[in-house]
Amino acid sequence: MELLFVVLGGLVIGLIARYSLPRRSTHGEALIPAVAAIVASVVWVALTWAGWPWDGGWIWAVSLVASGIVAVAVDILVGRRREEGDRRMLVELGG
Structure with missing residues (x-):
C-alpha cells in the first residue's frame, strides 16, 4: 500500500515540476510526471530491499526528494535538447 502512495x-x-519549469x-x-513516479517507486523499492523500514520518515523523504x-x-x-534540435532543423530547412 505504501508503494502506491509513493508513486x-x-x-x-x-x-x-512540469508546470513550474519554463x-x-x-x-x-505525461513525460515528467511519469519519470518522477518511476524514480520514486524504484528508489522506494531499492531502499526497502536495503532494509529501511516502510514506516520510517527517511525512506519517504529520500524517495520523494530523488x-x-x-x-x-x-x-x-x-527541454534544452529539444530546443537545440528545433533550431538545427530550422536552419536545415532554410528558415
Missing part, C-alpha cells in the same frame, strides 16, 4: 507522491511532484512546451504532458531532483533534471535536459 502518487512522485506523480504529484512531477506535475508540480520549457514545458518542448515535451509531452523523484523531484530527477524530474527537474529530465525537464531541463529534454
